[in-house]
Amino acid sequence: EDVTLTIESWRNDDLTLWQDKIIPAFEASHPGIKVKFTPSAPAEYNAVLNSKLDAGSAGDLITCRPFDASLALYDAGHLADVSGLENMSNFSDVAKSAWQTDDGSATFCVPMASVIHGFIYNKEAFEEVGVEVPQTETEFFAALDKFKEDGSYIPLAMGTNDQWEAATMGYNNIGPNYWKGEEGRLALIKGEQKLTDDQWVAPYRTLAKWSDYLGDGYEAQTYPDSQNLFTLGRAAIYPAGSWEITGFNAQADFEMGAFKPPVQNEGDTCYISDHTDIAIGLNAKSENADAAKTFLNWVGSEEFATIYANALPGFFSLSSFDVAMEDPLAQEFVSWRGECESTIRSTYQILSRGTPNLENETWGASVAAIKGTKSAEDLGKELQDGLASWYEPQQ
Amino acid sequence: MKSPRIKSHVIVFLAPAVLVYTAIMIFPLFNTLRLALYTEADQVRMFVGLENFRTLFGDPRWSESFWNALANNFWFFVIHMLVQNPIGIALAAILSHPRLRFAAFYRSAIFVPTILSFVIVGFAWKLILSPIWGIAPDLLSAVGLKSLFAPWLGKEEYALTTLALISVWQFVGIPMMLIYAALLSIPEEVLEAGEVDGITGMAAFWKIKLPLILPSIGIISILTFVGNFNAFDLIYTAQGALAGPDFSTDILGTFMYRTFFGFQLQLGDPHMGSAIATAMFGIILVGVCIYLFGIQTRLKRYQF
Amino acid sequence: MNKARQNPLNAVAAHGALILYTLIALFPVFVILINSFKTRKAIFREPLALPDADSFSMIGYETVMKQGDFFLYFQNSLIVTVVSLFFILLFGAMAAFALSEYRFRGNTLMGLYLALGIMIPIRIGTVAILDLMVQTGLVNTLMALILVYTAQGLPLAVFILSEFMRQVSEDLKNAGRIDGLSEYTIFFRLVLPLVRPAMATVAVFNMIPIWNDLWFPLILAPAEETKTLTLGSQVFIGQFVTDWNAVLSALSLAILPVMILYVIFSRQLIRGITSGAVK
Amino acid sequence: MTALQLTDLNKSFGAVHVLKDINLTVEEGEFVVFVGPSGCGKSTLLRVIAGLEDATSGEIRIGASVVNDTPPAKRGIAMVFQSYALYPHLNVCENMSLALKQEKQPKAEIEARVAEASRMLSLDPYLDRRPAELSGGQRQRVAIGRAVVRQPQLFLFDEPLSNLDAALRMNTRLEIAKLHRQLEGSMIYVTHDQTEAMTLADKIVVLRDGRVEQVGSPMDLYNNPANRFVAEFLGSPSMNIVPATRLGGSDGEQVGIRPEYVHIGDAGALAGSVIHVEHLGGDTNVIVDIGEEAPFTVRLFGQFDIEAGATVQLGFDEAKTYRFDAAGSRLS
Amino acid sequence: MTALQLTDLNKSFGAVHVLKDINLTVEEGEFVVFVGPSGCGKSTLLRVIAGLEDATSGEIRIGASVVNDTPPAKRGIAMVFQSYALYPHLNVCENMSLALKQEKQPKAEIEARVAEASRMLSLDPYLDRRPAELSGGQRQRVAIGRAVVRQPQLFLFDEPLSNLDAALRMNTRLEIAKLHRQLEGSMIYVTHDQTEAMTLADKIVVLRDGRVEQVGSPMDLYNNPANRFVAEFLGSPSMNIVPATRLGGSDGEQVGIRPEYVHIGDAGALAGSVIHVEHLGGDTNVIVDIGEEAPFTVRLFGQFDIEAGATVQLGFDEAKTYRFDAAGSRLS
Numbered sequence A: 001e002d003v004t005l006t007i008e009s010w011r012n013d014d015l016t017l018w019q020d021k022i023i024p025a026f027e028a029s030h031p032g033i034k035v036k037f038t039p040s041a042p043a044e045y046n047a048v049l050n051s052k053l054d055a056g057s058a059g060d061l062i063t064c065r066p067f068d069a070s071l072a073l074y075d076a077g078h079l080a081d082v083s084g085l086e087n088m089s090n091f092s093d094v095a096k097s098a099w100q101t102d103d104g105s106a107t108f109c110v111p112m113a114s115v116i117h118g119f120i121y122n123k124e125a126f127e128e129v130g131v132e133v134p135q136t137e138t139e140f141f142a143a144l145d146k147f148k149e150d151g152s153y154i155p156l157a158m159g160t161n162d163q164w165e166a167a168t169m170g171y172n173n174i175g176p177n178y179w180k181g182e183e184g185r186l187a188l189i190k191g192e193q194k195l196t197d198d199q200w201v202a203p204y205r206t207l208a209k210w211s212d213y214l215g216d217g218y219e220a221q222t223y224p225d226s227q228n229l230f231t232l233g234r235a236a237i238y239p240a241g242s243w244e245i246t247g248f249n250a251q252a253d254f255e256m257g258a259f260k261p262p263v264q265n266e267g268d269t270c271y272i273s274d275h276t277d278i279a280i281g282l283n284a285k286s287e288n289a290d291a292a293k294t295f296l297n298w299v300g301s302e303e304f305a306t307i308y309a310n311a312l313p314g315f316f317s318l319s320s321f322d323v324a325m326e327d328p329l330a331q332e333f334v335s336w337r338g339e340c341e342s343t344i345r346s347t348y349q350i351l352s353r354g355t356p357n358l359e360n361e362t363w364g365a366s367v368a369a370i371k372g373t374k375s376a377e378d379l380g381k382e383l384q385d386g387l388a389s390w391y392e393p394q395q
Numbered sequence B: 001m002k003s004p005r006i007k008s009h010v011i012v013f014l015a016p017a018v019l020v021y022t023a024i025m026i027f028p029l030f031n032t033l034r035l036a037l038y039t040e041a042d043q044v045r046m047f048v049g050l051e052n053f054r055t056l057f058g059d060p061r062w063s064e065s066f067w068n069a070l071a072n073n074f075w076f077f078v079i080h081m082l083v084q085n086p087i088g089i090a091l092a093a094i095l096s097h098p099r100l101r102f103a104a105f106y107r108s109a110i111f112v113p114t115i116l117s118f119v120i121v122g123f124a125w126k127l128i129l130s131p132i133w134g135i136a137p138d139l140l141s142a143v144g145l146k147s148l149f150a151p152w153l154g155k156e157e158y159a160l161t162t163l164a165l166i167s168v169w170q171f172v173g174i175p176m177m178l179i180y181a182a183l184l185s186i187p188e189e190v191l192e193a194g195e196v197d198g199i200t201g202m203a204a205f206w207k208i209k210l211p212l213i214l215p216s217i218g219i220i221s222i223l224t225f226v227g228n229f230n231a232f233d234l235i236y237t238a239q240g241a242l243a244g245p246d247f248s249t250d251i252l253g254t255f256m257y258r259t260f261f262g263f264q265l266q267l268g269d270p271h272m273g274s275a276i277a278t279a280m281f282g283i284i285l286v287g288v289c290i291y292l293f294g295i296q297t298r299l300k301r302y303q304f
Numbered sequence C: 001m002n003k004a005r006q007n008p009l010n011a012v013a014a015h016g017a018l019i020l021y022t023l024i025a026l027f028p029v030f031v032i033l034i035n036s037f038k039t040r041k042a043i044f045r046e047p048l049a050l051p052d053a054d055s056f057s058m059i060g061y062e063t064v065m066k067q068g069d070f071f072l073y074f075q076n077s078l079i080v081t082v083v084s085l086f087f088i089l090l091f092g093a094m095a096a097f098a099l100s101e102y103r104f105r106g107n108t109l110m111g112l113y114l115a116l117g118i119m120i121p122i123r124i125g126t127v128a129i130l131d132l133m134v135q136t137g138l139v140n141t142l143m144a145l146i147l148v149y150t151a152q153g154l155p156l157a158v159f160i161l162s163e164f165m166r167q168v169s170e171d172l173k174n175a176g177r178i179d180g181l182s183e184y185t186i187f188f189r190l191v192l193p194l195v196r197p198a199m200a201t202v203a204v205f206n207m208i209p210i211w212n213d214l215w216f217p218l219i220l221a222p223a224e225e226t227k228t229l230t231l232g233s234q235v236f237i238g239q240f241v242t243d244w245n246a247v248l249s250a251l252s253l254a255i256l257p258v259m260i261l262y263v264i265f266s267r268q269l270i271r272g273i274t275s276g277a278v279k
Numbered sequence D, E: 001m002t003a004l005q006l007t008d009l010n011k012s013f014g015a016v017h018v019l020k021d022i023n024l025t026v027e028e029g030e031f032v033v034f035v036g037p038s039g040c041g042k043s044t045l046l047r048v049i050a051g052l053e054d055a056t057s058g059e060i061r062i063g064a065s066v067v068n069d070t071p072p073a074k075r076g077i078a079m080v081f082q083s084y085a086l087y088p089h090l091n092v093c094e095n096m097s098l099a100l101k102q103e104k105q106p107k108a109e110i111e112a113r114v115a116e117a118s119r120m121l122s123l124d125p126y127l128d129r130r131p132a133e134l135s136g137g138q139r140q141r142v143a144i145g146r147a148v149v150r151q152p153q154l155f156l157f158d159e160p161l162s163n164l165d166a167a168l169r170m171n172t173r174l175e176i177a178k179l180h181r182q183l184e185g186s187m188i189y190v191t192h193d194q195t196e197a198m199t200l201a202d203k204i205v206v207l208r209d210g211r212v213e214q215v216g217s218p219m220d221l222y223n224n225p226a227n228r229f230v231a232e233f234l235g236s237p238s239m240n241i242v243p244a245t246r247l248g249g250s251d252g253e254q255v256g257i258r259p260e261y262v263h264i265g266d267a268g269a270l271a272g273s274v275i276h277v278e279h280l281g282g283d284t285n286v287i288v289d290i291g292e293e294a295p296f297t298v299r300l301f302g303q304f305d306i307e308a309g310a311t312v313q314l315g316f317d318e319a320k321t322y323r324f325d326a327a328g329s330r331l332s
């Protein structure tokens, strides 16, 4: 009798990938286990998953959001400890950190991929207007100015309607260069730095300058609008995450390149956000725990890493295998790992555990910075007050 | 209107509805609302009485959001009352004109938006109102009003009103249908008597039809009230759970949803969520009670 | 009704107003429909243009048809919607009749009790409902959805129908009573046919949220065999990339059956008029 | 056996006291007609008997049992409503057969009874129409048909013929009389039509302002009215009332003279000038001003041409007059 | 001047041809009564005149102008509906005053007219009640009041008195006659009541099956009916129709004899046995079986006691009979 495993996921986008590549590969090597990938829409995923887990009707395998969302599931006993899996050794501690208890004693999800922030640009537009790929912030704004002058392209494709773009592709994209990646992030967690410190406020000041280069009515521009603006060739630069690569490849009919977040002065160490984004864990109440563990172990294998990374360029494997990727844009992104220091998004670990929620606050703050409705300093103060209201190390 | 003893047929008539409704609606809902009296710390559920409400109304971080959502909700409701219901009544009045040609077509056409899912409505209006893709700006400039254009959904000062109007657009079919049904039940001869009396057109509407459909208008008002204070989907699909820009479109529904189920990194807090839901419930209950005991009993009904 | 009573100016004004509003109502739908037949580029390049040789594409529809068993989803949606509506109307009308026709102790309170349901979003009771369904083994059956929708639709149905039932002539029901009709027959043979317009209205009200609901199918019946159409089309809404072609196509397809249901019910409404009340 | 017995029946609508201490017995097979001015409570009384309104106090007995708490359907009655109360969504045939279907009568029986009723009421061409497509009189006939097909123990008719034309009214009246003989059911019948009341009734009940004024056989009431109200109410044109002083009687008393007992001649007890002459074909009413507030009516058999303004003498037989005291009671 | 002129008027409801080639003139100030069997199209004709139904063909002229396309309100008419059609949400006073308010009449004027109408129709105690709280007759009076207060050029009454009792009916009839004299408006009046038709009408229009059968003054129609239908329709009880062969006439012809012209005596042209005697108080109808299908009615003035079953001889004056051919046309 075959065992059927059901995977809960928010990755609607990957449905065909799972059905056509990953599952057949797994089933071929593991007779007797069938796998069903049943994604739900990303916005509802957390709510749906929690309800199902509470009622005991959730699938065997659960796709894990990074940090607290999954930690809460583990704490509530919904996720099983998977530290013991053989292939967990294929992941570095950093890779696993997003799905570990605070003390690191238990790991409850097998890491799948991370995403890297940066900027994707329209190579043809750069050639046409005669702009060099910027390395420093000055060059970056000079390039934007040039596009603005030229007028045939919107310099930057970003909108504030959906809010998270501004925070994720704006603040957390350029920020690590200011707060020096992990150094700043950890200091903030420890309470040694405050959000009112300049390295946390300065990115807002920079963001504020972006508004001049955004399209008309960017206030109502949604995330898909931004994507479309760029892929239809109407914008020159797109503040991006590497996850865009697949879609952009399919949609844009011009050549694209990528550059990493510009540093303040030439020669500065560069920092990139190489964000642990997705993992997969075991429903503690699964009736097919053994088969599920087999599957999870397979997720830690090189075979999986290769299939996944190549099928979804832009989702970079977190395993220590050297996965060969074919996509040039993806290669460009992943090459930064060698040049710069990696960090993850500043708000994700620990700092968004309370109310107000620092991540969500950062969304609003980034929008406000861009729109210029509040000064960077005020924003820093607001965020700091909010964080301090519940986070002891910051009190 | 028989004698006041509960007879067996009354029970038979009520039983199926009451049973299904109690088991599947009331029981789960109150089970959930009960959570408002608890909180959870370290996986342990503790009874805290009204503590959550104290937080909700006492802690400025919560209360500000709450009052903001409530105020927005009121505005949302006001727009529906001022725009949706009058338009719905007007359309129904026009449509109910006997033998109006193409009435069935108009009626169906006007009802189409109500049938659409929120995803479509959100997409269509975002596309139309988008400053980027140019439908609204082009249409406005075609009539020489380009200067009036603004990225309405993105501006704090317009976003809520814009969404309310979209919601009006979507739901105008409902008051229309109800009023239409009510207008149709007015006996033809009464209207004819009015016609012979010289009470035609607007006068017939104000003096004869309107008084006779007042109970239906009452129903519509209370349904609008309940619907608006429970609204959630449109805002959620158009502006996301954070009801941007800067919470300017946050209404009780989105606030509750965000709190109850969590959002992004924010974990769901069923306890605070239930507290908000209870507060919403209280607000709506007061409204419905005012209607049921204050208005409905006073509205004169006429049997035709 | 006739020439003498129809002021031509009024008629023109009426048609003018209706046409204007119809345009407003249909324009966004038109935008959706034409765009569902266009390539993604064409959608965003010129959203208002009709599909032409260049931009015409059935890619969305193809994607939809490829992905999952759409006819099954369709059937599921239809079953759930129609059966739920049947129960809502039947139970709702029965309860409304009891409330509007008989004066018994606790009448108003019962009315209020039955109205409570419209005051709290049923979503927050999700966990308890899911628990219930898990315990009764109804998860991943259409029955679970039907039960939830029936419960969810009842308060509104009772609310509206009882209002309309109050308008049914007392003499008429009395004539039935004297004719020896039982209370049940009076309800089914006399009152129900006479409140048909209101029933149609209630049906339409409830049909839409049921048809378009995503939440409960997702939670109570996400299995392939029980997926509803709306849930089926959700696979096209992704985290980062949304397949607008497919979304538009799927949703355009989903409009059709509700439209048909709507037309059926609004027929009832018209039929209700022609049999209209008479002294 | 008594078919219906009302004892001390009272009915109020809130503060409006509509029926006052009604006591009444209807014998098995009897045809009882209620008459009385508009608004006197006839319909209300029928509705109380039918069980559609609760009596405020008093007892209603149908056959052997007290039915105050029996629902209408169980009282063994059929009723024709003044407002017809047809089922608007059913056609004529269905309107008539609904109750029989409910009783699970055999199909053939239903058809036969409906056919019989529709023949009797000339409804055959309309069996497929809905009430909205019928004329007023046709609707009324359907309402009668609906009651007739049920053949109950007690019929309640609320002005069933008021919308029919004279010919049809006469036919229907005769049919109802025949029905009554055939069915041996009791009937209670409200009408404003003198002819109907006089010809159909075994017993007429005169109501006034919620009270029973007099009960008796038609001719009894006509010839021996208990009071001025009954005297005036029955007979058309109404009885003339003249102050007794004009005829040598005592002050405050009134004398009633039926119009048909007056002759116009050379000499008479009263004189006056003709105001108006009504030609009804078969007879002629002469309205005379005798100097009192109310005009004096003389009913003549046949057609007469009398000029308005002519002075006439009015003669009558003293024996055929009625005397009433100031309060309206009959002085024998 | 003519108040109303109908030329070749036709009206169909779908396939049902209800009014057929109606031609009719109503003079200014005239009181015209429509009579005819139930369902013959009287209400429909009124509704067409009022503009509530479109004529299928033909011309309607009110005063000087063709009004086919004029809305009802502009035709200068008031109408009393057979089904009352009161405004359910307004009380009696408001029902009556609504049209006047709409016309922006001064307040005092409105009050005066309503007061006058309510006095005339004895509605004073009910001014604050809603229609649902009124009896059938009271509702009908409100409907009349509503028309009366408007003082239009042309009144249309659809059986306005059918629910009133004899006394009130007579009063209201007289009031309507008075109103007619005072207002000098024209009136069209539908009724089933012979007395009303005969006494009120300047001109009676007899309708049958959507056609005008005869138009004329009441006595004219009574004494000179154009055909058997009119002869039978007017007069109550109806004219007796006997095959001419019974009276020595030719085959196929019919002889009509009014019941009041027959006397019961020792010898007569016809003989039969008494079936039934109807006592109406003022007169007595004797129904006699003369061996034909239809019974023969004799109307006697006064009260008579005749045993059912007795054999009687029926005598009448040949000069007072009417002869009709097989098709029903009058043979002079």
Ligand SMILES: Nc1ncnc2c1ncn2[C@@H]1O[C@H](COP(=O)(O)OP(=O)(O)OP(=O)(O)O)[C@@H](O)[C@H]1O
Binding pocket: D132, D133, D134, D135, D136, D137, D138, D163, E013, E016, E018, E036, E037, E038, E039, E040, E041, E042, E043, E044, E045, E082
């Ligand atoms: N809407 C309609 N559709 C079809 N037939 C109709 C409609 N209205 C009336 N009729 C028919 O037209 C004929 C004339 O109806 P109308 O109401 O004018 O009769 P009437 O003379 O007023 O009768 P009554 O004296 O009974 O009121 C009737 O046979 C009736 O059934």
Ligand SMILES: Nc1ncnc2c1ncn2[C@@H]1O[C@H](COP(=O)(O)OP(=O)(O)OP(=O)(O)O)[C@@H](O)[C@H]1O
Binding pocket: D013, D016, D018, D036, D037, D038, D039, D040, D041, D042, D043, D044, D045, D082, E132, E133, E134, E135, E136, E137, E138, E163
């Ligand atoms: N629901 C009610 N509320 C208050 N008063 C009422 C109600 N129904 C009837 N009445 C009053 O009760 C009295 C009797 O009414 P009812 O209908 O019995 O009169 P009726 O004798 O049938 O008169 P008609 O001959 O005019 O039909 C009337 O004065 C009427 O106004």
Ligand SMILES: [Mg+2]
Binding pocket: D042, D043, D044, D082, D158, E135, E136, E137
């Ligand atoms: Mg009555």
Ligand SMILES: [Mg+2]
Binding pocket: D135, D136, D137, E042, E043, E044, E082, E158
């Ligand atoms: Mg009529």
